[in-house]
Amino acid sequence: MKNKFLYILMMVIVSSFSYSQLNITTDLRKDLEWNTKTESWDEVSSNNEITYFEFEDTVQDKMGIFIHRTNDITSAYLIKSHSYNDNYDWDEFEIVSDVGNKYTMFVKISDDESDDFIWFSYEDEDDNWRAVQHRIKSITNLDKNNNESEEVDLYDGNFSFKEYFDKRINNLDPIEGIWSLNVERTLYFYDSIIHKDYEEMRSEWAIAYNNETKFKVYGLEKEADFSAFFEKTAVEGFYNYSCDFTNPDWKAKANVILETENSILKYGYFVSDIFVRQMMKEDYVDGMRYRWDFTWIKKYPLNTFNKKDDKDFIKNEDWTSGGTGFFIDRKGYFATNYHVVSKSNIIQIEFYRDGELQTYNAEIIKEDKINDLAILKISDEDFKYFDEIPYNFSTRVADIGEEVFALGYPLTNYMGKDIKFTDGKISSKTGYDGDIANYQTTTPIQPGNSGGPLFDYNGNLIGINASRLTFENTQNVSYSIKSSYLKNLIDVLPIQINLPSNKDIQDLKLTEKIKIVSDFVVLIKVR
Amino acid sequence: MRMITIKKSLLLLFLILNFQVFSQLIVSTKYVEGYIWDENNSKWGDVFFENERYAFLEFNEELTSMTFTSFDTKTTYNMSNLKYDDEYDHYTYDIVSEEGFESVLIVDLKAKEPNVRFLMDIDESTVLVRHTVKYWFDYEK
Numbered sequence: 107m108k109n110k111f112l113y114i115l116m117m118v119i120v121s122s123f124s125y126s127q128l129n130i131t132t133d134l135r136k137d138l139e140w141n142t143k144t145e146s147w148d149e150v151s152s153n154n155e156i157t158y159f160e161f162e163d164t165v166q167d168k169m170g171i172f173i174h175r176t177n178d179i180t181s182a183y184l185i186k187s188h189s190y191n192d193n194y195d196w197d198e199f200e201i202v203s204d205v206g207n208k209y210t211m212f213v214k215i216s217d218d219e220s221d222d223f224i225w226f227s228y229e230d231e232d233d234n235w236r237a238v239q240h241r242i243k244s245i246t247n248l249d250k251n252n253n254e255s256e257e258v259d260l261y262d263g264n265f266s267f268k269e270y271f272d273k274r275i276n277n278l279d280p281i282e283g284i285w286s287l288n289v290e291r292t293l294y295f296y297d298s299i300i301h302k303d304y305e306e307m308r309s310e311w312a313i314a315y316n317n318e319t320k321f322k323v324y325g326l327e328k329e330a331d332f333s334a335f336f337e338k339t340a341v342e343g344f345y346n347y348s349c350d351f352t353n354p355d356w357k358a359k360a361n362v363i364l365e366t367e368n369s370i371l372k373y374g375y376f377v378s379d380i381f382v383r384q385m386m387k388e389d390y391v392d393g394m395r396y397r398w399d400f401t402w403i404k405k406y407p408l409n410t411f412n413k414k415d416d417k418d419f420i421k422n423e424d425w426t427s428g429g430t431g432f433f434i435d436r437k438g439y440f441a442t443n444y445h446v447v448s449k450s451n452i453i454q455i456e457f458y459r460d461g462e463l464q465t466y467n468a469e470i471i472k473e474d475k476i477n478d479l480a481i482l483k484i485s486d487e488d489f490k491y492f493d494e495i496p497y498n499f500s501t502r503v504a505d506i507g508e509e510v511f512a513l514g515y516p517l518t519n520y521m522g523k524d525i526k527f528t529d530g531k532i533s534s535k536t537g538y539d540g541d542i543a544n545y546q547t548t549t550p551i552q553p554g555n556s557g558g559p560l561f562d563y564n565g566n567l568i569g570i571n572a573s574r575l576t577f578e579n580t581q582n583v584s585y586s587i588k589s590s591y592l593k594n595l596i597d598v599l600p601i602q603i604n605l606p607s608n609k610d611i612q613d614l615k616l617t618e619k620i621k622i623v624s625d626f627v628v629l630i631k632v633r
Numbered sequence: 634m635r636m637i638t639i640k641k642s643l644l645l646l647f648l649i650l651n652f653q654v655f656s657q658l659i660v661s662t663k664y665v666e667g668y669i670w671d672e673n674n675s676k677w678g679d680v681f682f683e684n685e686r687y688a689f690l691e692f693n694e695e696l697t698s699m700t701f702t703s704f705d706t707k708t709t710y711n712m713s714n715l716k717y718d719d720e721y722d723h724y725t726y727d728i729v730s731e732e733g734f735e736s737v738l739i740v741d742l743k744a745k746e747p748n749v750r751f752l753m754d755i756d757e758s759t760v761l762v763r764h765t766v767k768y769w770f771d772y773e774k
Contacts, residue, residue, distance in 0.1 A: 170706075173704060204661035
């Protein structure tokens with residue numbers, strides 16, 4: 107097979123239109139030295155070192171860098187040149203490591219998959235040629251669109267969660283990892299607190315893939331005496347938690363938010379009355395309630411959040427800036443901030459429709475520089491009108507303290523192109539310096555959120571996020587333009603816009619609301 | 634002032650000599666962090682993303698272009714307007730990517746924790762992306 111290594115990389119691309127990664131696991135390391143007398147390689151040592159090579163498909167044509175992980179060290183290598191050797195049927199690379207060492211690397215992948223290897227050769231300080239050969243154990247195509255992974259088989263002797271996560275480091279869900287668990291327990295008599303205690307770093311647990319959408323909680327040393335799962339929802343960062351206890355039998359359920367760059371999990375619930383009675387025994391009186399609040403802090407692996415998002419962190423190949431917008435009419439009209447599109451020659455939008463990514467060109471219909479608003483329309487004729495826009499456009503002024511949430515595409519360069527949910531509360535009915543056109547909210551807004559929708563918890567659109575943000579310690583202060591100002595702009599349009607008035611989603615769970623309205627929030631790309 | 638001028642001259646001399654003797658500067662990085670400028674408080678906000686991220690910055694001999702290669706991207710920047718910053722003892726370049734995206738590159742190899750920083754305007758915010766340097770070396774072809 108000619109150029110087998112590149113062929114495999116190409117197959118990876120063909121099999122997945124989005125992100126894919128080729129991982130090679132090696133299980134035997136041999137250190138070799140060139141014998142000038144016999145003109146052959148002498149084996150100096152060997153060991154069963156397991157190592158991992160990670161190649162990225164998006165740079166296959168440029169052959170950028172690759173990562174090599176061992177138990178002790180992670181190294182990156184820059185590929186300076188590549189060629190294919192017909193005689194030996196292997197790929198040859200001139201590479202330089204991230205500490206400046208130069209190697210020639212040979213990758214041999216045969217059709218029968220026997221004796222495949224990755225070989226590094228180099229000249230040492232004494233001008234002797236040395237080599238390290240890693241025997242290939244397996245080659246895995248990690249398709250990031252496909253979250254299927256192997257089911258975890260635990261407690262089989264020397265199973266190591268750390269190793270397990272290392273092995274799947276680039277295919278982990280953000281919730282997977284080793285966590286320490288902090289628990290705050292509060293005993294109430296009706297609403298009065300009788301007793302509260304807090305256990306810090308109480309215990310360590312692993313959360314690992316179980317099936318398509320579920321992640322199971324595992325005791326690190328021995329199997330837990332309960333069965334707990336985190337289940338993915340349609341909204342990134344939200345999970346449903348369920349736990350079955352025995353002795354006594356009861357079930358706990360909670361909605362879970364993964365926050366602070368996916369390193370903290372928080373949720374809480376009132377435990378079953380059965381448990382409270384058993385715990386309090388003769389001290390139990392009617393009206394006693396017991397609440398557990400859990401805070402999980404991720405210990406390992408570090409920053410899988412960004413690891414995952416890094417897969418989407420592809421440079422802006424075709425736009426120079428961008429923001430967020432949202433449809434306000436079934437015919438393809440959408441709103442955003444004026445500043446998002448003010449310096450544009452070409453505007454493109456992306457959004458999902460029936461699960462498929464849609465890309466359309468768009469044009470500005472109306473601008474309001476003073477209030478930083480713009481209305482645009484999809485200009486491509488092949489756009490098919492929506493049946494309906496599934497939220498309610500509300501012009502009422504939200505109250506202080508009202509819970510709100512934002513959807514948007516912040517910093518796609520670094521945080522990926524998935525839609526992001528953030529929530530908070532209305533902290534003022536006026537914006538910066540008393541600006542009556544704006545709300546001040548605690549909703550975290552980052553660059554790229556600009557122009558995105560701000561909803562109340564009934565799914566009513568109440569504002570347009572304006573991305574004027576400050577960081578003051580950990581307190582975010584964000585501003586959103588009141589929807590009534592957008593309505594004023596719509597009213598002066600020479601065309602008829604039928605604003606959404608659908609209230610069907612107001613009784614749905616938040617996660618379901620978000621799932622539905624997300625399809626009508628667009629990523630705006632500008633150049 | 635005189636000391637600063639001498640210091641600046643020596644550093645420039647060092648830089649020029651360095652690249653005349655050797656062919657190509659390569660900087661490898663291992664970690665990335667992002668910050669957003671907080672205009673109201675005139676300071677950088679809390680880190681809003683951070684990640685293990687291996688990358689290489691390959692500077693050409695004339696220091697007029699730089700290729701940034703990470704695990705999933707490869708971009709060449711044209712570099713111009715080299716400046717030495719007396720106050721912070723680092724070098725800055727105006728850089729423009731292949732796609733025309735403008736930013737400022739700060740090469741701060743003398744810092745306690747050597748780093749390179751990309752300073753750019755995104756969506757009315759100023760964003761700083763800081764790559765922690767693992768090593769830098771001269772690559773001879």
